[in-house]
Amino acid sequence: MRLRPLFTKPLAAYHASIFILLIATGAIISLLTNEYIILGSILIVEYVGLLIIMLHVYEKYMKPIKKTTKAVNEFLKGNYRTRIQHTESGNIGELNNKLNELARNLSEFRMQEQMKEEQLSTVIDNTQSGLVLLDGKGYIHLVNRKFLSMFGGESGDYRSFLYYDVLENETIHETVQQTFLYERNIIESFTQVIDVDKRYIEIIGAPIFNERNMLKGAVLLLYDITHLKKLELMRKDFVANVSHELKTPITSITGFAETLLNGAMNDKKTLHSFLTIIYDESYRLQGLIEDLLTLSELEKDNFKLAKTTVHMDKLTGEIIPIIQHRAEQKGINMEMNVQEGITLQGDRERIKQVVINLLTNAINYSPENGEVILTVFDETEYVHVSVSDNGIGIDQAVIPRIFERFYRVDKARSRNTGGTGLGLAIVKHIVEVHDGHISVESEPDNGSTFHVYLPK
Ligand SMILES: Nc1ncnc2c1ncn2[C@@H]1O[C@H](COP(=O)(O)OP(=O)(O)O)[C@@H](O)[C@H]1O
Ligand SMILES: [Mg+2]
Incomplete structure (x- = not known):
């Protein structure tokens, strides 16, 4: 039996109670008898008996409960790996086993949660569109890696700030305002100039609702659509070029034919020279159309070489x-x-x-x-x-x-x-x-x- 527990607080209290009890018993017995030797022996036996009972109660119940309380405190701090080491059987033993099992379950649960969180953040960080999560008050809760690569800075420069304090772009402001106002998806686009590079960005604002269908915040998605814009520009240029190329010979053919019809055909020399021009221009037109057909043939999706x-x-x-x-x-x-x-x-x-x-x-x-x-x-x-x-x-x-x-x-x-x-x-x-x-x-x-x- 170790002595140290004797000095702990509850023990000292028990000790004091035993003392008071003994003095009270002594006083009562001394009223009944004058035999001090008997009185002294009874009190000593009683004292020793009570002390033994007290130490037993302390070892058997108080100490394990203290140990368990300490472990539960660790659980509360989130240290689910802590286990209660015990040899007790009975109620306290069972309680400790149950608590250990609970800790094991919590630890497993937390691991799964962490895994899910990691998977989600991997997906969010690796999407090829910029992503911003706002709460209902307009505070930014999350920006992903793509967003940072588009707008610069670190996530700490945006997180927990109001969107209009950290994002300068007017179109983004309007998109957020309209998403909150109309509570539906809003699509806008804007251009961004970095050094000499002009980039086209499409932004989609999507409202987020809670279970009671109340607006909780919004997600902003930003896509770089520069390559699509370039294709569109190329297509427009191509159409403009083709029209221009076709127009020149046709204008010439129409003009010379008209002049001939208006009387120039009566002059043999003029007739021959104009017809030659008309022939040459038609020939050019034919060449152009053939080349265009060849190109469009080559660009067909299902084009196959023979x-x-x-x-x-x-x-x-x-x-x-x-x-x-x-x-x-x-x-x-x-x-x-x-x-x-x-x-x-x-x-x-x-x-x-x-x-x-x-x-x-x-x-x-x-x-x-x-x-x-x-x-x-x-x-x-x-x-x-x-x-x-x-x-x-x-x-x-x-x-x-x-x-x-x-x-x-x-x-x-x-x-x-x-x-x-x-x-x-x-x-x-x-x-x-x-x-x-x-x-x-x-x-x-x-x-x-x-x-x-x-x-x-
Ligand atoms: N052998 C060449 N020597 C010099 N310039 C050339 C030569 N081949 C092509 N080019 C230049 O490239 C341009 C594009 O050629 P091409 O696509 O065949 O069109 P086109 O000959 O109808 O103008 C030509 O207009 C010409 O300026
Ligand atoms: Mg050529």
């Missing part, structure tokens, strides 16, 4: 008569350097178009008596087709642009040679659907070489 084994020497042989006439007109010397027996798997007609377009350009953008060389070589995995000329060349800065639709370095020159501005766009498209690539070497006034690599 792949066969293409014999490159045969293919170039078929091209020469088509090109020769043009080259001769300009006194251009054509040189063919085609390795024999090269084959590749591809769409024959499309590849033919690639070579024709490149050769046509080489002739068109070369001076009279220039030189154009076509070479076709085997390069293990690829067939390398190159077309060189000693013509006007292209400025380094605009080389990436010449593959854009309708882009021409010199509009008038291109038009005079019957160009549509679509030739290289078609070439690039065909090469890419064959999983090949194209590159250009060029210098102004020093000619150009176009290299096309087609996988075999």
Whole structure:
């Protein structure tokens, strides 16, 4: 038996009570008898007996309850890993077992909650749209990583602040106000300029309701729709370009036909010259429409190449008569350097178009008596087709642009040679659907070489 418990508070109180009890008993007995030895013995026996009972009660009930209380205090602090170590049986033992089980359940429950929370925050942080959670008073409770990457700062710069104190954008303010006012989804958009970069952002405000259908707050979702806007702009540009390109020849045809009908046709020379213009313009129109159809065909979702084994020497042989006439007109010397027996798997007609377009350009953008060389070589995995000329060349800065639709370095020159501005766009498209690539070497006034690599 250890002595220390004797000095604890409850024990001291018990001790005092025993003392009072003994004095009271002593006083009562002393009234009945004068035998002090008997009286003393009774009191000592009584004292020892009570002391033993008291220590037993303390060890058996008080100490375990104190231990249990300490553990419960740990549970209250959230330390669910704490366990009550005990050897007691009976009621207290059972209570301790139940409490240990409760702690185990709580610990498991908390682990599951933590996991759920982590999963949710992973999802929120990895969504590709910015997300802001507001309460009914307009305080920000959460911003995700994407939002921070769009607007800068850290989450501490936003959390627990009123949205209008930390977000400057007027459209965001309006979206929040309208979401709260109309209690329905509100969609708006705005532009954001970072350095020189202009970004288009779509914002959706969605109200959040509680179980009693009362407005509790709102979620703001912010999407970067720059790529969609760019596509839309490109489409608009394309439509504008096509309309413009179609309008020029048609205006010319209508004008000359009208002049003829108004009497000019009676003059044989004028008739011939105007009809020639009308013919040339119709021809240009036809070329343009054919190129447009080719492009739209290539861009169809379900576009499929009609792949066969293409014999490159045969293919170039078929091209020469088509090109020769043009080259001769300009006194251009054509040189063919085609390795024999090269084959590749591809769409024959499309590849033919690639070579024709490149050769046509080489002739068109070369001076009279220039030189154009076509070479076709085997390069293990690829067939390398190159077309060189000693013509006007292209400025380094605009080389990436010449593959854009309708882009021409010199509009008038291109038009005079019957160009549509679509030739290289078609070439690039065909090469890419064959999983090949194209590159250009060029210098102004020093000619150009176009290299096309087609996988075999
Ligand atoms: N071999 C070349 N030499 C110089 N410039 C060229 C050459 N090929 C193409 N270009 C430039 O690229 C532009 C786009 O070519 P392309 O798409 O074939 O259209 P087009 O020939 O109808 O104008 C041409 O207008 C021209 O400015
Ligand atoms: Mg061309």
